[in-house]
Amino acid sequence: MTALLTDPPPSASAATATAFEGRSPAALAWRRFRRDRTGVAAGLVVALFFVVGLGAPVISWLYGKNPYTTYGQNQPALLDQFGYPVGSMGGMSSHFWLGIEPGLGRDVFTQLIYGIRTSLLISLAIVLIITVIGTLVGVAAGYAGRWIDYSASRVIDVILCFPATLFFVAFIPVAQSAFVSPTEAVPTWMRATTVILVLSAFGWASTARLLRGQVLSLREREFVQSAQVIGVPARRIILRELLPNLWTPILISVSLAVPNYVTTEAALSFLGAGMVEPTPDWGRMIQRGAEVYNADFSYMLFPGLAMLIFVLAFNLLGDAVRDALDPKSSR
């Protein structure tokens, strides 16, 4: 005991030895992340997609083309008489970097970058909504327990076992026609909103279940129980004690959900329930590409590659984030 007391204070050794340095958990995570080369590369690719997608109008302005004009139909030499691009690789040229679309002759490059914007914005909006709702429900159910937990869990069970994709395909057109009379065009924001709301309605359940489990185990930990014993209000316990420990699972689920919803949105458009013409969309490009692939392979290749790279990069980034935040978890 006395030996302990006579030891020099730790701060003294910290001042002399560079090996011991105070770092916040965030700084530690950042350090671990920077060491992960794959993660950094994936992060750069994801950042590029964000810049390109959100900056699509600027790029389109610099490039001098837009995704709506039917260049091939206005300039006779671009499409042959059967509606296919003239020239190799789907009509790639210095004017049309990735060629033009068969039939209508729109520019593939601007369609792609506007398509990123569509997918990203929809996906981010969904992820924001499901994360907020999922966190609220999950924490409430996990912390309150009893009937609140029971009823929330049953709702989550039902939603998780629901055939969601079938429901989306069946319900989205119905939802849209319910709000707009058949003689009016469905505005683009309305279509996007429907897709976002319907997907969010089913998406929050998995986040909620994950967080409920985390909260259940945290609730029994000593620091939470001590706080309860000394009479800290529940709101403060949740915000100050639980939430800081939940940031890791939330961040990880967000980083994995974004690519998931990009592909879901594309799949819906592929099935005809997502965004419609003339809004540029990856899913619809791939669907059209699948119809013409034998004659014009590049029209399927570019959207397909773009989506593959995006989803791969985002998933790798998600893995890297998890490794950095929670090094003890195994993959």
Added chain:
Amino acid sequence: MPLNRRTVNLLAAAVAAGALVTVSGCHGSSGSAAAVTPSGPAAKQAVALGTAAESDAPDPAVPGAKTGGTVTVLQQNDFSHLDPARVYSSANQTADLLLTRQLTSYQYVDGVTRLVGDLATDTGTPSDGDRTWTFTLKQGIKYQDGSPITAQDVKYGVERTFESALSGGPTYLQTWLTGKSDYSAAYPGPWNGQDLPAIQTPDAHTIVFHLAGPHADFPYAVAMQAYSPVPRAHDTKSAFDLAPFSSGPYMVQSHQADKSMVLVRSAGWSQATDPVRHAYPDEWKFEFGGQPLDIDQRLIAANGADRTAMTFNTLVTSDVAKQVLSTPSLLARTVDQVSPFSTYFDINNRRITDPKIREALLMAFPRQQVRLVFGGPLYGDYTNTILSPVTNGYQAYDLYHAPVTGDPVAAQKLLAASSDPHPTIVFAYQGTTQWEAAAVAVATALDKAGFKVVTQEVDSKDYYDEIGDVNNKFDLYWAGWGPDWPSADTVIPPLFDGRQIAPDGSDTMLFDNPSVNAEIDRIGAETDLAQQDEDWAALDKTIMGQVPIIPWVDLRQVSMYGPDLGGVHLGFIGTVYPLDVYVK
């Protein structure tokens, strides 16, 4: 004579298949786009009534044709019906060409088609102002078992079409004989022993039809496979659908539904009595269930038995079209002709009542841009008329001289003179990727002309129900029509007689003009067919003066066949014609 919407649906099927025909012009380095053009002749000709001499002589031999061999027919689906009373779609009709004979039929010689007596000695004798039609049957006409075909059998065959269980066939004769569109109430059919007094058979070789009204084109109506002879003793009722008792050159040897069918020669048929059919191959083998691309690839490869393979109606798909059209050896064994189906864009005449606005729509419409989405010239030929070139009396005209790319400036001028310079147009289209792209082209072009365009996607399977709704909320929508025989009588009255507007009817443009209705009645009562044809053509032009539709294209059929087959061409039905086919 209301044509039911079945015809429209059949056309829909034909067009759904046609939509697959898109061609790559230039993939890779070949760069021969200009050389790749559909080359077949258009079947643009009238069908005249043949003489008794032409009806009597056997069908003139196809030059170079040989007897013998087996032809394989590759079909995507089994024939939905073979019972003549239920046969209406083009594929079923083509199959029944081999299995049935009719009072009259179409004879094809050197690219000229005419209607001649088939079982009958001529195309019929009218009396009582075209209300009574008398046919005399030939001698020596026999069924598959060698028993003779009698006038009573022809009558029984027509009576069967009244049976409500045998649904799906055409309804012309039933309506004309009873004078009622609800004909089954007037006469329920022969299965319970009732007799139809409107048809009389004084002896085994004479049959007399007493119609409720005059019908000068009656000889064309009895050429439909639905009105084939059926012997009462061999009427197997529902089993007849799988293997009909044959009056034609072949009979069913075996038929496994949805899998295969084999036809062999009928013992009773002889070339000497038949002015319209050849039966060069000994055997026809049908294989059902292949996807269009598989069928195309088998026909291209032409290995073994596929050297003598063909298809009735499978179109060359986009995946192989470029290869087929740019390889001379493949092009040489390709059928490429205009089919009888015309397609057009309906303008909803109840919603857009100002003819000036309708004319502006026609003027601004991007016919070329939309056709490009569906494969360009391979899809069909532009038309400016209601009647198709395969219709008797057809006269080419172009009332408005609208460029195929649309003329927004001219349309703006028309709109400026109309009741509303910026009308809102609801364009309804089927939910397929090609129609989605077409809708973009339509919206872009109409927008330039000053229209406010709302595009409204309709689920493909509901499309015909939606546009068939007389209270639909659309202004512009695609539709199509194929005549049942080469008379405008099967085109103009069903499409433009405003009194026939009904839910799921064929007047989907909801055009109702009293003077046109009166003119339809007047022409229908004419007894001189040539005069009728001339008047129908004039009425075609009169109706287009009101712009009820935007005529678009007459569809083409492009199909392949094996290298060891000869005599392959398109028939009036709109499919590859089997009756002149021989094995080299």
